[in-house]
Amino acid sequence: MDAPLAGLRVLAVEQYGAGPFGTQLLSDLGAEVIKIENRNTGGDYARALGPYFIGETGNDDASLFFQSINRNKKSISLDLKHPEGRAALHKLVAQADAVANNLRGDVPKDLGLTHDALSSFNPKIVCAHCSGYGRTGPRASWPGYDYLMQARTGCFSMSGEPDTPPARMGLSMIDFLGGTYMALGLLAGVIGARSTGKGRDIDVTLFDAALSSLCYLGAWTLNSDYAPARVRRSAHPSLVPCQLYRTADGWIYIMCNKEKFWPILCDLIGCGELARDPEFSSFDKRLARRDALTEILDTALQERTSADWLERLDGKVPCAPIRTPREALTDPELAGSGRVETLELADGTPFQLLSSPFRSAGRADHHACPPLGANTRTVLRAAGLSDPDIDHLFECGAI
Missing domain, CATH: 3.30.1540.10 (formyl-coa transferase, domain 3)
Structure with a gap:
């Protein structure tokens, strides 16, 4: 049996945490996620993010942070600011279901990643955006990160012991939540497009992800004199x-x-x-x-x-x-459960990751994210570009 999302193709212009986490949920369920990176700027910033790396390879796929949120993806190199790189993107869009990004709010329009910019190449294309504060408004150009959203929406004020400084959550839960919302919105958009023949933009912000997480505490605060506070x-x-x-x-x-x-x-x-x-x-x-x-x-x-x-x-x-994380990860109950898996870098170096949380008949083959641009030629060929076309893109700096 095929994985649940087999046949879904997603182009991902993503970096760092929230976007890659969300698209990895899709790739874990069988979607083909093609990670578009710009070799001229080093690709996804997380490729170089330490402090922990796999072995001593020095390769651009060796960051454990990077691999933890980019499993099962392909990587191609395209400079979307280059006219010929943009033209290659349009070839890919014609064969894709969705384009996902977690760029700063004002960037998708500049890179032509909106439905308005792409619908002429594929009217059913869904463009899912996960920004800090949205693509419009006075904060669109602001950088936005998980901890800032926790601070802005009251999460800090509810974490930690009373009479101590405000505290963040121990994990980047707003990144994870924002990425999950983006993935869910993307799937909803694709279902709608398959029904109506028309795609759309789907927007999620980290700010809204954090604000919505207040949930019943928000309802209590809005409708009573309740004031959320830290409790011992x-x-x-x-x-x-x-x-x-x-x-x-x-x-x-x-x-x-x-x-x-x-x-x-x-x-x-x-x-x-x-x-x-x-x-x-x-x-x-x-x-x-x-x-x-x-x-x-x-x-x-x-x-x-x-x-x-x-x-x-x-x-x-x-x-x-x-428990500490190490105690949790060495619990005998995990042995043989499939919750921890061993993958290999492109050079064969093995490493361990937490596996997908999804359990379903039909499972996507799990593999590490390859080095930057490893799948460029194969993916562009499948989009209809010839080898001379691709060679030209390399020569002109669009790849």
């Missing part, structure tokens, strides 16, 4: 107990997000009387006495190690150990 021990703003608790050798996260878990927790930790105490009989009452309850539960949970409590609570009360 990464606690839920209203559900108690749902936070970090001390154990004999560290921490455990317990999440009684339904009332039914509260009496089960009390019985399993030897505090059955708490379940019958009217002062702690509901979420509202436990919230009002959160500090007192934290002290009680800390005392009880410090009688055993985290591993002991996990063995006792797992599958009965929602809980989790507090």
